Amino acid sequence: xxxxxxxxxxxxxxxxxxxxxxxxxxxxxxxxxxxxxxxxxxxxxxxxxxxxxxxxxxxxxxxxxxxxxxxxxxxxxxxxxxxxxxxxxxxxxxxxxxxxxxxxxxxxxxxxxxxxxxxxxxxxxxxxxxxxxxxxxxxxxxxxxxxxxxxxxxxxxxxxxxxxxxxxxxxxxxxxxxxxxxxxxxxxxxxxxxxxxxxxxxxxxxxxxxxxxxxxxxxxxxxxxxxxxxxxxxxxxxxxxxxxxxxxxxxxxxxxxxxxxxxxxxxxxxxxxxxxxxxxxxxxxxxxxxxxxxxxxxxxxxxxxxxxxxxxxxxxxxxxxxxxxxxxxxxxxxxxxxxxxxxxxxxxxxxxxxxxxxxxxxxxxxxxxxxxxxxxxxxxxxxxxxxxxxxxxxxxxxxxxxxxxxxxxxxxxxxxxxxxxxxx
Amino acid sequence: xxxxxxxxxxxxxxxxxxxxxxxxxxxxxxxxxxxxxxxxxxxxxxxxxxxxxxxxxxxxxxxxxxxxxxxxxxxxxxxxxxxxxxxxxxxxxxxxxxxxxxxxxxxxxxxxxxxxxxxxxxxxxxxxxxxxxxxxxxxxxxxxxxxxxxxxxxxxxxxxxxxxxxxxxxxxxxxxxxxxxxxxxxxxxxxxxxxxxxxxxxxxxxxxxxxxxxxxxxxxxxxxxxxxxxxxxxxxxxxxxxxxxxxxxxxxxxxx
Numbered sequence: 087x088x089x090x091x092x093x094x095x096x097x098x099x100x101x102x103x104x105x106x107x108x109x110x111x112x113x114x115x116x117x118x119x120x121x122x123x124x125x126x127x128x129x130x131x132x133x134x135x136x137x138x139x140x141x142x143x144x145x146x147x148x149x150x151x152x153x154x155x156x157x158x159x160x161x162x163x164x165x166x167x168x169x170x171x172x173x174x175x176x177x178x179x180x181x182x183x184x185x186x187x188x189x190x191x192x193x194x195x196x197x198x199x200x201x202x203x204x205x206x207x208x209x210x211x212x213x214x215x216x217x218x219x220x221x222x223x224x225x226x227x228x229x230x231x232x233x234x235x236x237x238x239x240x241x242x243x244x245x246x247x248x249x250x251x252x253x254x255x256x257x258x259x260x261x262x263x264x265x266x267x268x269x270x271x272x273x274x275x276x277x278x279x280x281x282x283x284x285x286x287x288x289x290x291x292x293x294x295x296x297x298x299x300x301x302x303x304x305x306x307x308x309x310x311x312x313x314x315x316x317x318x319x320x321x322x323x324x325x326x327x328x329x330x331x332x333x334x335x336x337x338x339x340x341x342x343x344x345x346x347x348x349x350x351x352x353x354x355x356x357x358x359x360x361x362x363x364x365x366x367x368x369x370x371x372x373x374x375x376x377x378x379x380x381x382x383x384x385x386x387x388x389x390x391x392x393x394x395x396x397x398x399x400x401x402x403x404x405x406x407x408x409x410x411x412x413x414x415x416x417x418x419x420x421x422x423x424x425x426x427x428x429x430x431x432x433x434x435x436x437x438x439x440x441x442x443x444x445x446x447x448x449x450x451x452x453x454x455x456x457x458x459x460x461x462x463x464x465x466x467x468x469x470x471x472x473x474x475x476x477x478x479x480x481x482x483x484x485x486x487x488x489x490x491x492x493x494x495x496x497x498x499x500x501x502x503x504x505x506x507x508x509x510x
Numbered sequence: 511x512x513x514x515x516x517x518x519x520x521x522x523x524x525x526x527x528x529x530x531x532x533x534x535x536x537x538x539x540x541x542x543x544x545x546x547x548x549x550x551x552x553x554x555x556x557x558x559x560x561x562x563x564x565x566x567x568x569x570x571x572x573x574x575x576x577x578x579x580x581x582x583x584x585x586x587x588x589x590x591x592x593x594x595x596x597x598x599x600x601x602x603x604x605x606x607x608x609x610x611x612x613x614x615x616x617x618x619x620x621x622x623x624x625x626x627x628x629x630x631x632x633x634x635x636x637x638x639x640x641x642x643x644x645x646x647x648x649x650x651x652x653x654x655x656x657x658x659x660x661x662x663x664x665x666x667x668x669x670x671x672x673x674x675x676x677x678x679x680x681x682x683x684x685x686x687x688x689x690x691x692x693x694x695x696x697x698x699x700x701x702x703x704x705x706x707x708x709x710x711x712x713x714x715x716x717x718x719x720x721x722x723x724x725x726x727x728x729x730x731x732x733x734x735x736x737x738x739x740x741x742x743x744x745x746x747x748x749x750x751x752x753x754x755x756x757x758x759x760x761x762x763x764x765x766x
Contacts, residue, residue: 148571152737159570159635190628192620199761200623261620263613263628269570269635270577270598273615273622306598345571 102424105385109428109485110435112381113477116373117436118467120476123369125444125468127362131323131353133286136223137209139356140315141328144168144181144335148345149312153356156186158267158305158312162348165311172314175338176331179318182218183311185210185301189264189272191244191294193254202252207293208262210301214239223317225284226295232256233280239299241279248292249281256280262294266306274304285464316350325363328352377480378487385421385488414493421489422482429481436477443467544655547671547689551696552648554723559584561752562745563594568636569739577634578746586648588759599634603764611640614764621764636741637710637733641681649673652680663688663697663713682709693717695724708734715742721750 135141145153148160162168165183172181187208195201212218213226213236221227226235231246233256244254254260256278264272276296283290302308318327335350354360403413447464542550560583567576577599581591589606593599601616611624629640649655653673660669668688675683688698695717701710716728725748732740757763 157737159572190622190624192622194620197621198619199621203623203625205628261618261622263622263624265632265635266598268572268575269568269632270575271602271613271615271634273618273620275618275620 105424106428108384109425109481110432112377113429113432113481114436116377116480117433117473117477118439119373121440121467121469121473125466127366128468131362135323135353139353141318141323141353142316142332142350144314144348144350146346147349150349158187159269161267161310161312163310165309179316180219181314181316182212182220183298183314185298185312187264187305189262192261192263193252194259204252208296209293210296210298213297229282229284231281231283236279236297239297240276242276243280243282243295244278245290245293246281246283247290254278262304267310268306272305323353325354374479378484381480381484382487385485386491417489417493421485425482425485429478433477437469437473440467440469440473444469544657544671548650548655552650557750559752559754561749563747565744565746566636567742571737582754582758584754590758605764607759621761637731667691668697693724710734720748
C-alpha cells in the first residue's frame, strides 16, 4: 500500500511537489531557527556569565542594591577570608574576585600633562594567577590585538578602539583617574601592556582590563572587591544548582540587618537574565507550535486545492467501491509520506545551514553600534541532537492535520450523484 | 578645592547660600525687588582676593572622613586649592582658570585636565561635582529672579527667591534661595533639574561676621541623588583681600 502510494506521489508531481516544498521550507526554518536561538541566546548567556554575572555572584547587600552604579564604596571587604570560606564550603565551584570601576584614562605628553583622555570603564580581574581561570574565561590571549597580556599588577590592556583614539601604544604610560573605595580621588599610573578586542561592543568601545592587584592599589581597595563571581564545572549554566548554592550561602552568611554582609545572587536573577533563560528553554516549543499552525493552514489549503483537482479520481474510486474511510485513510497516509519526505529534506538543509553558521558565524556588529548588550558581535548557531528531530514534529503533524481537514469533504460526496458528476 | 574655594568663588554654586550682606534698604525690612536681592548676593560673594582654610566632612554609608584644604581665589575666574590633610590627599592640587580645570596628583606626578564627562563626577567623594565648582558666571548673569514668598528657616524669617535659568544649557534649571531678612544671608538653597526633580540641597548651620560681611561658618550640602549622608563645610579661617602673587594661578604652581 505504502509502495503504491509512494509511486503515485512520485509519478504525479502535481500531487506531491507543492506540499513537499511547503513542508521542506517549514522544517528547514524550524530546524535552523532552533539552532539559531540555541546559539544566539545561549551565547549571550555564556558571554554575560563570563564577563558580567558569573553563574553566581557575591556582593555586599548594599552593593547589590546599586550594582548598576558600581558603588565601590560599598564593596566587600576581607575578601581573602571570604574566598577561603567559599572554596572550603563549595569545593566544586570556582570563585574569583572582580572590581568594576569608572573613570578617566589620561595619556601624558612629554611634560606629564594631558595629551589625550577619554572616559573609560575599568574591569579588574585576577589575571596573574593562572589558577583563577580568568585568562581562559575571558579569552584574553585570543583577543589581544597588539602587545601582550599583563604580567605585572601595574599593567593594563586597553580596548583597541580606545587605544587608537587616544593614540597610545603598548609600553606607554596611561593614568587612571577614578575614585577610591573611600571616595577620594584616585590617580594611578599604569603601563599599557597591549590592546584588546573582544568582539563585544559593550566592552570594545572604551574599556580597560587590569589585574585586580593593580586596581586594588589604584582604588585603595586592599583585600576588597566589588564582587566575587562563581562558576560551576562544565559549560552550561544550571539554574537549580546555582539557586541551591545561593540559598545555602545566604542562609549561612547573609544578614538582613547588616547592609555590608555578603549576599549571593544567581545569573538568572541578575540583569533580567531569567527571561532569556526561559526563552532558551521554551524556544523549541514556540517554534514547533508556530510552524505547525502556519504549515497546517498552508497544507489544508493545498489539500483543498488538491481535492478539487482530484475530484474526478476520488469520484471514480468511490464509484468502483472504495469506501469513504478507505480513501480518507489513503490520503492521510499519503500526507504522512509527504511529511516524512519534506521533513528529511528540510532537516538536511536546515541542519546543514546550521552547521555552516555554527562554524563560520554571522557578524552582526554593524547592527549593534549603540548596543550595550553583553553579547558577541559574531552570532553562531548551535546544532544539538534536538535540532536533528525537532523539524519532524511540525513536518508530520502539519501535513497530517492539513490533510485531515481538507479530506473531510470526501465524506460529503454523495455516491448517488457520482455518475452524474462523472458525465461532466 | 571644594572647601572654601567653593565658598568663595569656584563654588559660587554653593555660595549662593553664603554671605548676603545686602543694602541698607534691605536691612530695613522693606521688601526689596528680586533683582536687588540677587545682585546683593552676587556682590557679596565676589571679593577681589580671598584666602581660606576650610574643612570638608564627607558622610558616606561606611563612615565619615575629613579633608582640609587651603584655597586662593581671585575674582570669579581664578582659583587654586591645595589639600592639606589627610595624608592620602596631602599635596593634591587643583587649579581653575576661566573654564579650564587641572588637577595635580603627587603620587603620579601628573597634571591632568578635568573635562567632559568627568566634570559631572563627585569631587573627593563629596556631594559636589566638578561642574558645581566650575560655575563662573554670577547668579544675576545665569538666572531670572522672582520673590515667591517668605518663610522661616531655623527660626529666622527669610525671603524665598526663585531663580530660573536664562539659558537652558546651564547645570541647574532652577534654584530656590531662602535669604535671612535681618542678616541678609542665604540660609538654604535647593537646586532643580528642568524636570523639576530636586538635585541638591544646601543648608547653612552657623554664620559669622568677617570684615563686615556675614559669612557661613558651617554648612551642609546634599546630593539628593546619592546614597551618602551629605557633606559638611566648615570655614576654619578666611582672609579677604589678601595679597596673592600672580604665579599662584599658573600651571607651574601645581608641581611646586
